[in-house]
Structure formats: structure tokens, C-alpha cells
Amino acid sequence: MPHRLTPHQIELLRWLSDGCPNRDWPDHSHKITIRALQSRGLATISRKHKTWTVAITDRGRYYLDHGRYPPAIANHATAADLPTMPLGRGQRRADHPVPDTTARAMQRVERRLKQPVKYTARTIQETFMRYKVVVTRVQVAERFVRATSEEDAAAKVQEEVERPYGYLGSWKTTGTELDVIEAEQNTVIKPTSLADDGPLLLSLKDAGKALGLSYSTLYQMVNHGDIDHVLLGTRKYISREHLVEFINRNTHKGYYRAR
Known part of the structure; x- marks a missing residue:
């Protein structure tokens, strides 16, 4: 009552x-x-x-x-x-x-389960799936406070909850739900073969395609001195010999720890 x-x-x-x-x-x-x-x-x-x-x-x-x-x-x-x-x-x-907090969380999980998983198809050479997973966790904590009334007790607990880095007590997980709501296909860069009768110098973009690396990654490697390059004016090129040398220098067998 x-x-x-x-x-x-x-x-x-x-x-x-x-x-x-x-x-x-x-x-x-x-x-x-x-x-x-x-x-x-x-x-x-x-x-x-x-x-x-x-x-x-x-x-x-x-x-x-x-x-x-x-x-x-x-x-x-x-x-x-x-x-x-x-x-x-x-x-x-x-x-x-x-409904209480637990019932509302379970209702959200039930609504998500009824929604179909969305798939985004793309034209790619090699594919990996990236899944979006939503984790719903219901936690309960108990707190004893000194107060003159129910409103005073609720106000004190609410103040502790809203305080940044406030300590309310030990939280107990009463339920955890994992829902996969979306799956997406990702494009993986595949190395392109070099023709034997091609140019001796390759731009960073073409060299990146040959190595299977992105332009930004190869650009950082060139600036850090990881791979030799040829500078013509303000543009940077990489020779075929330097590409082969870079591959041979970084080819290892068994366990290898990078320095």
C-alpha cells in the first residue's frame, strides 16, 4: 500500500x-x-x-x-x-x-531484433565483412543514504549520479544483449602486376598500387626514408629497382621482430 x-x-x-x-x-x-x-x-x-x-x-x-x-x-x-x-x-x-529500467531496455532489444540486418553491396576484388554490433547492458546499484523523506533521499542519489566521476557504489550487471544490426562489405586493395615493358619511374600512386599500399601510407614511408625515391622538381617517383630492393629488404622467414 x-x-x-x-x-x-x-x-x-x-x-x-x-x-x-x-x-x-x-x-x-x-x-x-x-x-x-x-x-x-x-x-x-x-x-x-x-x-x-x-x-x-x-x-x-x-x-x-x-x-x-x-x-x-x-x-x-x-x-x-x-x-x-x-x-x-x-x-x-x-x-x-x-515500465522500469530493465523492461525498457528489453523492449529496445526486442525492437532491434525485429529489424532486418542491412547489407550494403559493393563491387570489389577482395571482401571482408564489417559488422556493427550493439551491446545493451542493464546494471543495478544499491545506495544507502541518510535522508528525512523519500524525496530527500532521491535528490541526494540523483546528485551523486549527475556528478562527474561520482561514486555511487558497485554496479551489478543483470543482463547483457548483443545485437548485430548491420553488415557492410569493405574494399581491400589488391596489388597490381607490373608490366616488364613499363616506365622505369613510377609515381607514388602507381607504386602504391603495385605494392598494395595506399597513397598516404607510401607517402609517409618515403618521407621517413623507408624507401628510396627520385625527386624531379617537386614530384617524387620510385624506380622499379627501388621497389624490388624494398621488397627484398623487408622479406623475412619465421618469427621476426621489427626494430
């Missing part, structure tokens, strides 16, 4: 019943209290265009008139008596109960 409301909660409930007249609040504790009223089904909170709107429910008016919860809540409450969420992005029906 839900706990009885505190005098501060009853005061805020009457403020909602009066239509939320203008009032100077000393701090933001009233927002946390209204959240607690929403969890009991006594108030509703909605947001549209960065504007928050609160209102009292029929259950809240019943509590103000009789000083107790309606019979459906005072006794064993059913799922239909629990507070519900308004329609949002997920188009949830208003008569469905608000």
Missing part, C-alpha cells in the same frame, strides 16, 4: 488543484516532490517545446477530498491502476503501466 503523503506533499497537491498560481520557490525541491506525486498517480507531468506542464489527476483530487487513496490503490493495486505515461516517441498506449 502506498505511503501517506507528507504535509509538504499535500501542500503541493493543493497548489496543483488551484491551477498552479504564481509562487516564489526557494529552491527546486518542489520539482522532486511533484515527481513523487506523479509516481503515485496523483499528478501528471508533460513537456512540449522545452515547457513543462503539471496537472492534478482524479486520484489526486480524491486524496484531497478524502485524505486517502482511492480504494483501487489503497488495496492491492493492479497493473491498470499504476501511473501511466503519455504518448511519446514510442507511441505507447496511455493504459499501459510505466
Whole structure:
């Protein structure tokens, strides 16, 4: 059975019943209290265009008139008596109960499983598959705090959660799901054969194709002195002899540790 409301909660409930007249609040504790009223089904909170709107429910008016919860809540409450969420992005029906964190995570996993895996086909010489995997992990942590009320305890824990590098306690993983949502084919550069009657000097682009390396990789190797090159004006070329010499110099058998 839900706990009885505190005098501060009853005061805020009457403020909602009066239509939320203008009032100077000393701090933001009233927002946390209204959240607690929403969890009991006594108030509703909605947001549209960065504007928050609160209102009292029929259950809240019943509590103000009789000083107790309606019979459906005072006794064993059913799922239909629990507070519900308004329609949002997920188009949830208003008569469905608000799910907890674990249930929402499982619902996201179920929706992803229903979506077909997307494949992107490309014309390539050699292919490898790159998979996009989404990991969903549900974690639970317990924290004991000293507080004067439920709202005060929730505010202290919320402050620790929002604090950068805050320590809440040891987290326990209650569930982990792995979903493959996309598979993509990647292009692998394949070396091209050199013709015997070709030019003696090759540009960095042609030399990279012959070695199976990208232009940027070969350009860095030339600047670092890993492979000899010929400089004509401002352009750099690599001779066939230097290509063969580079391959022979870096050919090893068995285990080899680069220096």
C-alpha cells in the first residue's frame, strides 16, 4: 500500500488543484516532490517545446477530498491502476503501466531484433565483412543514504549520479544483449602486376598500387626514408629497382621482430 503523503506533499497537491498560481520557490525541491506525486498517480507531468506542464489527476483530487487513496490503490493495486505515461516517441498506449529500467531496455532489444540486418553491396576484388554490433547492458546499484523523506533521499542519489566521476557504489550487471544490426562489405586493395615493358619511374600512386599500399601510407614511408625515391622538381617517383630492393629488404622467414 502506498505511503501517506507528507504535509509538504499535500501542500503541493493543493497548489496543483488551484491551477498552479504564481509562487516564489526557494529552491527546486518542489520539482522532486511533484515527481513523487506523479509516481503515485496523483499528478501528471508533460513537456512540449522545452515547457513543462503539471496537472492534478482524479486520484489526486480524491486524496484531497478524502485524505486517502482511492480504494483501487489503497488495496492491492493492479497493473491498470499504476501511473501511466503519455504518448511519446514510442507511441505507447496511455493504459499501459510505466515500465522500469530493465523492461525498457528489453523492449529496445526486442525492437532491434525485429529489424532486418542491412547489407550494403559493393563491387570489389577482395571482401571482408564489417559488422556493427550493439551491446545493451542493464546494471543495478544499491545506495544507502541518510535522508528525512523519500524525496530527500532521491535528490541526494540523483546528485551523486549527475556528478562527474561520482561514486555511487558497485554496479551489478543483470543482463547483457548483443545485437548485430548491420553488415557492410569493405574494399581491400589488391596489388597490381607490373608490366616488364613499363616506365622505369613510377609515381607514388602507381607504386602504391603495385605494392598494395595506399597513397598516404607510401607517402609517409618515403618521407621517413623507408624507401628510396627520385625527386624531379617537386614530384617524387620510385624506380622499379627501388621497389624490388624494398621488397627484398623487408622479406623475412619465421618469427621476426621489427626494430
